[in-house]
Amino acid sequence: MSLTLDEARRRAALLSDVSYHLALDVTSTDAFRSRVVVRFRTRGGDTFLELRRAESLAVTLDGTALATAYDGDRIPLEGLSPGAHEVVVDARLRYVTDGEGLHSFVDPVDGERYVGGYLGLDVTQRLFACFDQLDLKAPITLDVTADPAWTVLSNALPASADQGRFTFAATPPIPCDQFVVVAGPYHSVQWEHRGLPMGWHARRSLAAELERDAAELRRVTGDCFDHYAEIFTEPFPFDSYDQVFVPELNWGAMECPGCVTVNESLLPRHRVTDDDRRRRAMVIAHEMSHMWFADLVSPVWWEDAWLNESFADYMGFQVAETVAGYPGARVSFEAAHKPGAFLADRRRSTHPVAPAAEDVPDVDTGRTIFDEISYGKGNAVVRQLVTWLGEPDFLAGVNTHLTRHRFANATLDDLLSALVTASPRDVRGWAGVWLRQPGHDTIRVTHRDGVPVLTRDGIRPHRFTVSAYSASLEPAGSRLVDLAGEPVALPEWAGLVVVPNSHGETFARIELDPYSHDAVANGLAGLPDPLVRAVLWATMLDQASPAAHLDVLARQLPRESSPTLVAAALDHTRNALVRRVLSPSAVPAALEVVAAACAHTGDTDEQRAVALARGLAWATTDTALLRRWLDAGATDQGWTLDPGLRWAVVHRLAELGGLDARQIEAQRRHDGTAAGELGALTALAARPTAAAKSAAWAEMTGDPDISVRRFGALAAGLWSLSQRELVAPYVAAYVAVAPSLARRGHAVAAAVGRAFPAVPLTDQELALVRDALRDDVPTVLRRFWEDELDDRTAAPTTPSTTDLADMAARKPAPW
Structure with missing residues (x-):
């Protein structure tokens, strides 16, 4: 049973001063004990606690045993008198293997056991009885009974650990879906930064990988912390900061206050590429920003999830790029993330970045808000807001908002009120067209008497960089422009290739004029700025017919120097074109085109060579080549098969009939x-x-x-x-x-x-x-x-078999 908006509003109006004291016993391997003391005040009447799938249950209300009509989802509390109450719920629940509840995992490397409460929407109730909604923030005190040799981590500092009983200090008021507990024989790297205890933790079998990357992880954490301490006037709101690589997390990471859980894919077992490092730095910056935007100040209901995720996604890429020392983070966003946001914005399921509360009538619907609109489009829209307002005014408004609502809940209107006090611009009008309406504008390059002109189809004001190039794509200039209802002429760039939004500051579809389009199609990979190439790779592949898509890939991929852009182009081709657009009969020839584009053999850049090898591994039909790689443990050029690439080779060989079960x-x-x-x-x-x-x-x-x-x-x-x-x-x-x-x-x-x-x-x-x-x-x-x-x-029209055959026969363009 999913909590509805109406139920949440009624319960929030009824209750106040909620707190939890939770005791967990995780010593058994088949089920765990969850005992929670819930204290609250009420105006009187009926309400309920949520608790999902308890196998046994005992409930007392103000010291008296309660005969409850528990239905497997809710514990009714009826006829409450006004004032303070205490409910004790003692339950036995099963561990889960779906990551939603108290997740149990046994490491096949060493047989060690790990448990973790990875929570989120409608999940806390699978760990303990609670009022499972955002706007009933509460302090949570935790006791855990576990193996005395284990490490146990939660949102607050440990108060004691004696004979397998681990106790923690009470948290400040937090949403109960942000509670976390992880336990197991973790390997830890711990230190203090500015007096705050910090740590990185990973499974014991990943100790070597954690030690390998520990210095980098510590540096990035410190750099992000120092940056946020500088730009936010509210101090870091919690008493410690742990980050834990946990097994089988459903998310990339989770912003639990003081104890962030991180997907283990961000701790690679072998080769660590620049893309891996950028992605990890982005996640560190993203989740740390949530300590303010989500944890210190939380939404009232799930329609404002974007306030958490759009802000954090913008900060993640921005801080990784400009503070943590990972140039190219914005390149990866433009190439690998933003295209998915444009696709999502064209679907029937698109929604405003900031929908109305009534558009999210229950928590089940709230789960669908965590999508490319709230992340990718929201990131781009926040970046456009910063560009449009200027960063000083933006941060001034943000800081006013955080201070007004510290340890409480807030809405979009609250944020807009704070921004209005910081900026003379029409922030509410901007929000009306950018945040409250779905869809996106199109920015076109046209010509009037030989002069390039920028026009907008749509309703939104835009501020972005426009760049000009010669016919051979040599840079000829760039500048920031504002585009709204009136066209913007660029007479100084007559006869040149013109690329609007070349640095990706706004969220709009780009349509090049025919001259610029042809020049880009012929020379895309030769453009010197990888950020401009990222914008144009995404534009060319998104708007091309299938035949033109494969033609650009065949001619430009072998010349593309960025491993990030190689990987993004191949992923887009596989998922957006081959899977969803082509007819079954067209797939073999398309895979030949991809394989030929990836088969360049003279690469001295390991990361680029490996990105191409991954593409070749899923597209080729050459079983002899794949067998040779597998036997040697390396590609023909000598690049070692890391575990991910090795399994890609095994997958494709098996698919082609080249490997049996043995x-x-x-x-x-x-x-x-x-x-x-x-x-x-x-x-x-x-x-x-x-x-x-x-x-x-x-x-x-x-x-x-x-x-x-x-x-x-x-x-x-x-x-x-x-x-x-x-x-x-x-x-x-x-x-x-x-x-x-x-x-x-x-x-x-x-x-x-x-x-x-x-x-x-x-x-x-x-x-x-x-x-x-x-x-x-x-x-x-x-x-x-x-x-x-x-x-x-x-999808566009499928290319003819003849078109695909012609491209498959074409040699890739020379270097």
Whole structure:
């Protein structure tokens, strides 16, 4: 049962002064004990606590045992008199394997056990009984009974650890969905910075990787902290700052106050690329900014989730780029993140960056707000706001907002009120068109009497950089312009290539004039500024027909020097074009084009060579090449196969019939980690036999306790682009069974949605999905399916087989 907006408003009006004292016992391996003392004041009447799926339950109200009509979701509290009350709920609950509750994980490397409460929307209630809503912030005190040899971490500093009982100080008032507890034999690196205890932690089997990166992690943490201490007038609001690489986190990271949980993918086991470092620095900066925007000041309801995520996403990329020392963070945003935001903004499911509260009627719907609109588009819109206002006025307004609402809740209107006091510009008018309305404008380059002119189709004011180039794309100048209803003429750039929004300051579709478009199509990879190239790669691939898309890739990818842009172009080609646009008959020739573009052999840049090798690994049909790489543990140019690349090679070899189950098992044993187990599952499911597909499908749908990661790994192998006819029977089977699978929980529903058939579908198969959506489909799954339908039915015309064959035969452009 998902909490509704109306229920949350009624409960918030009824209750005040909420606090929790929670005791957890995690010594058992099959279930845990959760005992919580909930204190609050009420105006009187009826309310309820949420507690999901307790196996046993005892409740007392003000010292008296309560015979409660617990329904597996809610504990009713009826007939409360006005004043203070105390409820004690003692329950036994099961650990989970979907990351939503108290998650249990056994490390296959050493057999060690780890548990973690990774919470979020509607999840805290799977750990302890609570009033599970944002605007009932409360201090939380924690006691944990666990293995005495374990490390136990939470939002506050530990008060004591004796004989396996770990106690923690009370937190300041925080939303209960931001509570966290992690426990296990963690390896730790700890220090103090400006008097604040800090730490990085990882599983014991990842100790070498943590030590390898410890100096960098510590430096980036300190740089971000110092920067926020400088720009925010409110001091850091918590008494410690831990960051924990936790197993099987559903998010990239989670901004739990004082104790951030981080996905282990950000601690690579082998090669650490510049992209890895930039991404990790961005996440560190993103999550630390949340200590102010989400934790110190929190939304009232989920429609303002963007206030958390858009702000933090902007700060993450900005601080990584300008403070933490990772140039190229903005390049990665423009190339790999912003295109997804434009795609999301064209779907039926698009919504304003800041929707109305009534547009998010329950928490289930709130889950769908954590999307490319709130992150990618919201990031871009916040950047445009900073550009439009100027950073000093923007930060002045932000600081007023944080001080007014410290340890409380606030809305968009509260933020706008603070910005109005800091800026003479029409902030509310700006918000009305940028934040309250979906969609985006188009900025066009046209000509009047040979003079390039910028025009806007839309309703929003824009401030951005426009750049000019010669016919050979040599830089000829750039400047900042304001564009609204009136065209902007650029007479000084007559006869030149003109690129609006060349540095990505605004969020708008770009349409180049024919002369500029042709020059870019012919010389994109030769542009000297990688940020401009990122903007133009995204523009060219997003707007191109399939044939033109593959033509640009074939001619420009072998010349592109940035590993970031190589990887982004290949990801876009695979996911947006090959999966969703091409007909089944066009896929083989398209893969030949991709393989040829990735097959350049003279590269001396390891990171670029590896990015191309990853593309070649999923596109090639050359089993001899893949076998040679696997046997040597390196590419033909001598670049070592890191675990991710190695499993990509294993996957593709299995898909092409080049590896059997015994050989895949040998690779799993060679790896020996949890990631290796998932890689082996994918490879087994990818084998081109009916038996392999049947076995994968049976495990995906037959095991009610399958973890979301096993499910996803099996789906990744099941839906093979090269096996369209073999997997065709499972399309209808997936559509039939997915709604029932999705009802197991939100994380499972998201995993089922991500497992949508990753192959080109026929009109008849798409019709099956449309028909199913007429019935009762869980909210999270419905959003995935509707988005897939929009992406596939709005696709450009599929290129002819002749066009693709011609491109496949063409040699890549020389260096």
